[in-house]
Amino acid sequence: MFKQWLFSAALLASSIVAPTIAAATTKYHTVKTIRPFTAELVFYETNIPYDTVLGRLDAAINKTGSVNFLRDFHNSKTKEEQTTLISSIIQDRTFLLFLETNHKAWLDVYDPTTQHPKATVYTIGNPNFAANILPLDYTTGVNIPPRFLILETKNGGAKIVYQQFSKIFAPFNKNKELAGHTHDLDVNFGALFDNVTSTKV
Ligand SMILES: *[C@@H]1O[C@H](CO)[C@@H](O)[C@H](O)[C@H]1NC(C)=O
Numbered sequence: 001m002f003k004q005w006l007f008s009a010a011l012l013a014s015s016i017v018a019p020t021i022a023a024a025t026t027k028y029h030t031v032k033t034i035r036p037f038t039a040e041l042v043f044y045e046t047n048i049p050y051d052t053v054l055g056r057l058d059a060a061i062n063k064t065g066s067v068n069f070l071r072d073f074h075n076s077k078t079k080e081e082q083t084t085l086i087s088s089i090i091q092d093r094t095f096l097l098f099l100e101t102n103h104k105a106w107l108d109v110y111d112p113t114t115q116h117p118k119a120t121v122y123t124i125g126n127p128n129f130a131a132n133i134l135p136l137d138y139t140t141g142v143n144i145p146p147r148f149l150i151l152e153t154k155n156g157g158a159k160i161v162y163q164q165f166s167k168i169f170a171p172f173n174k175n176k177e178l179a180g181h182t183h184d185l186d187v188n189f190g191a192l193f194d195n196v197t198s199t200k201v
């Protein structure tokens with residue numbers, strides 16, 4: 001009798017508790033989707049010495065002047081403060097440097113027995129451009145600001161590798177305005193690296 005009561009009490013408890021738990025978990029909803037898209041990798045390969053190429057790039061993005069950019073940008077309190085900061089670094093150029101990841105520097109420590117090529121990843125951009133793109137589709141932020149690999153080649157030259165903007169943004173190109181901006185970025189980054197790898201200077 002007591003056993004039976006216990007059993008039905010347990011049943012009752014579970015019938016009360018279970019739906020409560022179920023309700024709590026169904027309040028949230030998570031969906032994972034995977035969407036393929038076609039990307040394009042842009043390669044520049046030159047026998048201009050790696051250090052020359054990097055030096056030109058550093059000048060073109062004012063690396064020295066960009067060192068405290070992220071800290072100062074995030075501390076800016078007004079749009080005017082932000083745009084003044086941007087133009088103080090960029091001046092008559094197009095982009096500035098957000099971040100640098102020097103793969104050779106850490107690999108040389110991690111594995112000193114291997115000769116690692118000079119290899120650095122720059123995150124380069126211009127918030128004035130990003131401010132035009134992000135509000136059109138905030139999902140584009142996954143690729144803002146973009147990354148560029150500058151890798152030393154076997155002959156001491158340099159290889160630059162990055163993803164073509166119009167392609168990485170293609171899944172978000174629902175409107176013409178966004179497509180126009182991403183096309184402009186293809187052109188502007190192309191001009192930057194055409195310049196940095198120019199054999200005429
Ligand atoms: C680089 O940026 C700094 C601001 O951090 C600025 O004072 C300097 O004039 C800039 N250099 C060039 C060559 O534009």
Ligand SMILES: *[C@@H]1O[C@H](CO)[C@@H](O)[C@H](O)[C@H]1NC(C)=O
Pocket residue numbers: 056059060191192195196
């Ligand atoms: C190309 O590089 C030179 C030398 O660094 C610089 O004076 C010039 O403004 C650059 N032009 C462009 C379009 O980046």
